[in-house]
Amino acid sequence: MNDVYVVDARKSPYAKLVPIPLNRIVVNDAFWRPRLIGLVEKTLPMQYDFLEKTGRIDNFRIAAGLKSGEYTGLWFNDSDVYKWVEASSYALIHKWSDDLYKAVENVVDVISRAQERDGYLNTYIQLNKLERWANLAWSHELYCAGHLFQAAVAARRALGNETLFKVALKFADLLSTVFGFEENKLKTADGHPEVEMALVELFRESGDRKYLELARFFIDVRGRGLVTQTNKNPFIRIDSVYLVDHEPIRIMNDFAGSHAVRALYLFAGGADLYLETGDEELLNALKRLWRKMLLKMYITGGLGSRYEGEAFGEDYELPNERAYSETCAAVAGVMWAWRMFLATGDAEYMNVLETILYNAALAGISIDGTKYFYVNSLADPHAKHERRPWYECACCPPNIARLLAFMPSIAYAISKNESKIWINLFIGSIAEVNLHGNRIKIEIKTNYPWEGHVEIRVYPEKSDEFSIMIRIPSWGLGTKIRVEENVIEPKPGEYAEIRRKWSWGKAIEVKIPLKPRFIKSHHWIESNYGKVAIARGPLIYCIEQVDNKEFDVRNLAVKPDEAKLEEEYRKDMLNGIVVIKGHGYELPSDSEKLYRDFDETLEKPVKKLTFTAIPYYAWNNRGATKMLVWIKTIQ
C-alpha cells in the first residue's frame, strides 16, 4: 500500500509539519464515517449522473471526436468534472466501489482524448474555436487547468492512474512555454486563481521545478492590473479588486470586494509556495492577510459576505439574511488554513479551520449527502433557501465532496524535524503514523462533537520518547488531560504537549467541557447588535421554525441570564444531534409598518416561550423553513 498524501509536504523544506497519509487513517466514528461512506455510496455517483445529464462529460467527448455536437453549459464546466475526479480518487480510499472506480477511469480516458496535440485542454475554447488566452480575466482557462492538475495528482496518488497525470504534465509544460516574465511570454494570470496551488502540487508529485517557478510567476504577476486588462467583453465590467489583481499579495492591505474563492485560493497557493521556498516576506504577508480575514468571518467560519461579486466585505460587514458565505469559500478557507498550519504549527489556524469545517463547510451538504447549498445564509426569515441536488454553476457540490474526502488528512500531522505527533481534530479513528521510522498506531475514541470525552491510545512499534500534541479548542476552558495518574489543565486555544516515553497501548484521556454558551459579537457588526448566538463545543447553533411551532422565530427574543439553556442528545433527530432548549420571549409584530416614533414602540414581549436550537450545519434538512443564528436580546 503506497502512502497517499494530499498536501505532500514531506520534502517541502519550509514545512514545520507534514500531514499523515490519507490511507493510513480509518475514520470510524458516528459523526464522520457515515459522511465518508456516503460520498462513495451516494454523493459521487449522483454527481456523476449530473455531470453526464448536463453535458459536462459530453463536452470532452465532443472535443475528443467521440461524439458530435456543440459545447453546452457555462464556460468553466470542465472544472466540475476535474473536481469530481479528485473527490472520487480520495473517496475511494474510505470505501472501495468498482462502479465509481470504473466511472473515474472512463472519465479520465475521455478527458485524455480531448487534449490537443500540443497539450492544450479546455473544451469551451476548443469547441467554440476561440482564441486561447485571449480573455484570461474571465475565461477560466487556467482555473480549469488547475483543477485538472489537482485531479491528476489525486488520481495518481490514490488510484495509480498515470493517464491523467501525463495529460496534466503535457498541459503544464505548454503553460510554462506560454506564461512567464521572460520575453515573448504572456505576462498575465487567470482571473480565477487556482492553478497556483495545483502547480506546486504538480511540482511535488513530479519533482519538476519549472512547475514551482510557474506557480511563483502566477502569484507574482498578479496585483498589477495585468489580469484585469485582458477583459475584452464590453458588456462586462470587471474591476481589479474583484479579481484580486489590485495589489500583489506581498503588499496587499485589504481585499474587501475581492471574490472570496479567488482570494482564498490565491492565498492558499501563496502558502504552498512558501512551504517550498521559505519566502519570509510572502509568509508575513499571508499572516497579515489572515488577520484581516478574521475581521470578515462569520461566527460559522463563513467567508465572503457579499452577494455582489461573491466577495469579501469590509471589516465587520457580515449581514446574516444576505450572508453569501459560499460553500466553496469555506472549502478554500480550510485549504488555506491547513497550509498556514503546516507552515507554522500555530494552533490558531487549526482553531479557525475547525470552526469552518463543522459549520460553514458542513452546512454546504445535506446530512444524507445528496443536496448542496451554494450560499450559506445565517438567517432565513422568509424560508427561501433550500439545498439543491445540483446547480447550473456547480462549483460547490464537487468541492465539498473533495473536502470531505481528504478531510481526515487534516486531523493528524507529524513534525518534520521533531518527535511530535499532532492531533488537530478529534475524529474517532485509527491512524498509522510513521514518526521518523517508528510506526505508531494512534487510536482516538470519542463521540465528539456531541461529547467532550476523548480517549487517545498510542501503540508504538517500538517504545520511544516523543510528544503527543493535542489541540485544546479556544472555547475549551476547564479541559483536563489525564495520562495515568497525571492530570494537567492545558491552556485553551493552544496545543498541549504530552511528552514521555510511550509504550504499547498507553492511554491519554481528554475531557473538554461542552456546555451551551451564548456568544456576543463586536458592536461594529451592524447585523448582530443586541443579539446573541448559541454555541456548544465547535458547533454554532441555530433556531429553525420547524422545531418551534408555537411562535414565529423572527419574533424570538431572549434574556441570556434567564434563558437556562439545557441540552439533550436526540438519537432520532437528524442522524443524532444534541439539541439545546432555552427560555425566551415572543416580541409583538402586529404591524407591517417599518418606522414609528420611538415612544410608541417600546417592544413589550407578548409572552414567555421555550425554544429549541439545533446545530447550524443540520439546518434545512427538513425542507425550507425559517431560520436564524443570531437571537435578539431584551433586558
Added chain:
Amino acid sequence: MNDVYVVDARKSPYAKLVPIPLNRIVVNDAFWRPRLIGLVEKTLPMQYDFLEKTGRIDNFRIAAGLKSGEYTGLWFNDSDVYKWVEASSYALIHKWSDDLYKAVENVVDVISRAQERDGYLNTYIQLNKLERWANLAWSHELYCAGHLFQAAVAARRALGNETLFKVALKFADLLSTVFGFEENKLKTADGHPEVEMALVELFRESGDRKYLELARFFIDVRGRGLVTQTNKNPFIRIDSVYLVDHEPIRIMNDFAGSHAVRALYLFAGGADLYLETGDEELLNALKRLWRKMLLKMYITGGLGSRYEGEAFGEDYELPNERAYSETCAAVAGVMWAWRMFLATGDAEYMNVLETILYNAALAGISIDGTKYFYVNSLADPHAKHERRPWYECACCPPNIARLLAFMPSIAYAISKNESKIWINLFIGSIAEVNLHGNRIKIEIKTNYPWEGHVEIRVYPEKSDEFSIMIRIPSWGLGTKIRVEENVIEPKPGEYAEIRRKWSWGKAIEVKIPLKPRFIKSHHWIESNYGKVAIARGPLIYCIEQVDNKEFDVRNLAVKPDEAKLEEEYRKDMLNGIVVIKGHGYELPSDSEKLYRDFDETLEKPVKKLTFTAIPYYAWNNRGATKMLVWIKTIQ
C-alpha cells in the same frame, strides 16, 4: 407665455389631479431656490463639459458624419445626453442662460443629424454596426429611445424646439412598425423599462394614439420571460426577476431581486398608462406593488437596498452600511409616487414622495450642485464614500438634475373636476393657478423645512368658492391651521380641506410643530435592531464624524429617554441647517475580536458625551467622513 406641463395630464381622462405649469411657479425660498439657480449656473454646464470630455456627444457627431472615430464609453451613454437635454430644458425656466440654451440647441442639432433615414437612433448600435434589437435584454436601445422622447417633449414644451420632437416622432413611428402583438412584429421589450412613460408623454404631446398603444404593448408584453430570452451574451447571466420580466405587473406579487430603477420606471409607466386608459386592474396592481415597496424602503425613502443587481431586496431587507439606494431609484420613486398621486389624490403617495425628495434624492447631489452620489449609504463606518463630479456610468447626475428642474411642478396640483387647489409640498413660491378659468395666484411664505410656519396667501382674479387642500405630513401631530379667526387641528397624514369663498389676499396660516424625534424600526429589519434614528420634520438626520471629534461615531450609543435632543439653526453651516445635539455614551471598542462569550462582553459605556446630528441630505459635503443614521441604544 405657453404653459409648460411636465406630466401633462390635462386631457388624461382618469387623472383626478393635474399639475400646474412649471413656468407658472416661481420658487423663491432659501432652501430650494439656490438649488434651481445652481442647476443653470453650475450643475448643467459642468455636466455638459463631462458629456463632451467623455465622448458622449462625439458619439452622435461620429454617427452624424461630422467627425470620424469610434464609439467610446458604455453602450447606453446616449441616454445621459438626452437626460441632460431634458434637465436643461426645464431648468432654463427657473433662470435663463444664453450659453446653456445654445448648448442645448447645438446638442439637439447633433442628435438630429445622427438619426438614420428610417428613424433609428442609437449611436452604440450604429457605430459598431450591430444588429438592431438583437439583444434587447441588455442593449438599452429602447431605454435610450425613451430618454430621447422625454428630452424631445421637454425641449418642445419649454423651449419650443421642434427639431428634437420630429426626431422623436420619427423614431417612435419606426418603433410602432417593429414592436407589437401583431404578426411579423417583435414581441419583446427592452431589458430596461423607461420608454413606457416616455411614449405616454409623446402621445400626450402629439395626440397620436399609436404611441399610447405601443406603451401599453411594452407593459403587457413584459413578465413572460420574452425580454430575458433576448440575452445572447454567454458570459452574462441575466435572470427575469432582475429585468422585472418574471411576472406581468398586473399579477406581480413581489419584486425582490428586481433592478430598482427598472422596476420603478415600469411602475411609473403603468401609472401613466392608467391615467389615459382607466384600467382598474392595472391601478389595483400598482397599489399592491406600492404597498410592497413600502416594506423595502429606507427611512430616507431610499429604494433598492441591494448592491447585487442594484435591486430591491426582500421585505425588511435594509442594510445600512451596504445600502445601495441609488440616486436614480429615488428619482424614479418620486416619478412613480407623483403619478399615483395624480391618479388617486391619495395623500400617502405625497407623504412618501416628500420623504424621498428631502432625503434619499437630495443626498444624491452635493449642496453646491457639483458632485453626485450614485449609491446613498445609510452608514459609512470606514469613510469610504464620497460624491464624485461624474461617473463612468453617469445615469445619476443628469437624473437628479432633471428631478430638481421639474420638482416645483410637484408642489401644486388642481382637481380635474372639482374646485380644489392642492398644496403638496411647502415650498416658498408664487404660483399662478388656472382653476377652471379663474386665474388664482398663490403665495407661500415659509422657511420650511427648518421652520414649521407656513403662510399661504390666495389672490383670485375673481372671488369664488373653492378649496385649498393642504397636505399635513404624517409626522405633523399638533398642526394648527388658522384662517382669520378660525383655527382647526387637521389630521396628520391627510389633506386638510379649507373651503370657502376666497377673496384677494386672504391668508392661511399653517403651524406644524417641528420637534426632533427618535424613530425606531420594525424589529424584523436586521440592521436596525436596538437602534434609533433622529428626524425633524421631513428630514432624517445623521451623525457625521466631522462634527463629533471627541469620539468615534461607531461607538456612539444613546438612551433615548435621557438624550435631551436640542436644536439650533446654524446659518454658517452647510448653507444653513438646523443641527440637533443630544447626550449619549461611548461604547468600548478596545479589541478587534469579532466574537466573545456573552459573560465577558457586557458593553459598559466608557463615558458620557454630547453628539451633533445634521440632516442626512447634507452629509459628505465636507470630505469623506464616517457617518451613521441608526444609533445604538443602551438601557
